[in-house]
Amino acid sequence: MFGYVKPVVGEMLVREHEFYKATYCGICRAMKKHTGALSNVTLSYDSVFLALIRMLYIPDGDFAAEQRRCIAHPAKKRPMLKENSAIEYTARAFAVLTYHKLKDDLHDESGLKRLGVTAVKPIVAVANSKAALDDLSELVADRLDRITALEDSRCESVDAPAALFGELLGEIFAYGLPESDRLVPYQVGYHLGKFIYAADAAEDYNDDLKNGSYNPFVLLYGGQPLTKENKQTIKCALLLECKQIEAAVNLLPFGTRATIENIVNNVIYLGLVKRIEFLDGEVNNRKEKLH
Secondary structure, eight states: OSSSOOOOGSSSHHHHHHHHHHHHHHHHHHHHHHTTTTTTGGOOOOHHHHHHHHTTTGGGGGOOEEEEOOOOOOOSSSEEEOOOHHHHHHHHHHHHHHHHHHHHHHHHOOOHHHHHHHHHHHHHHHHHHHTOHHHHHHHHHHHHHHHHHHHHHOOSSSSSHHHHHHHHHHHHHHHOOOOOHHHHHHHHHHHHHHHHHHHHHHHHHHHHHHHHHOOHHHHOOOOOOOOOOHHHHHHHHHHHHHHHHHHHHHSSTTTOOOOHHHHHIIIIIIIIHHTGGGGTTTSSSSSSOOO
């Protein structure tokens, strides 16, 4: 996920923004408790979307917040969502995803970036172990290994590696749920994963073209700078993937949980679309502050 799955803050109601931040703080606290005191240094706001989807499958009574201080904000108490099964799962699953993503980055990065990844690897390795989701960890490792094999073979298809990343996120969203509840969250994660892989490749196009790094779009477009028409073709494909995410989201059991529904819709209808504005030559939303 890592930077793509966020809402547009200016379009949120105050109570939605507060709930969103409280959920993030709850995940942060759960990571320190379950996956290691330092594991939360790798946490990002993308994790909140997973927690919100998983909260739709637990009882209504598990969404209370409490005022607490933390090391990052010691001067003033902040609302933090009390731990529930969705918060705990998100903390553990995000530790697994981060560990394997950093392992994958070690394969791809060099220089200072590689040193940075190497520096945090012991922290995330401990977090992955403490997460105690061994079968999920094996599945994530398998899909990333298969993506790496495609990349090493200079696969010209965007769909093939994107589908594997979709399977990875689909399983993370659905893991541990009863069979009767798995399909919809899996589809949300699957199409979100495909969107993220393709959008990330599009955003990295110029850097990968310059550095000679693998990028399916570089191969697809013959190693030439992207034209306006190329960018619009990629954007249309990404917007079609957003429609697939929307179709799955519309089947989620929101019930009376309007706050969660509004945040999820914000991410899908506004946040994802804003993150691909770089294809129009506009500034992206990577650094929008949520605090």
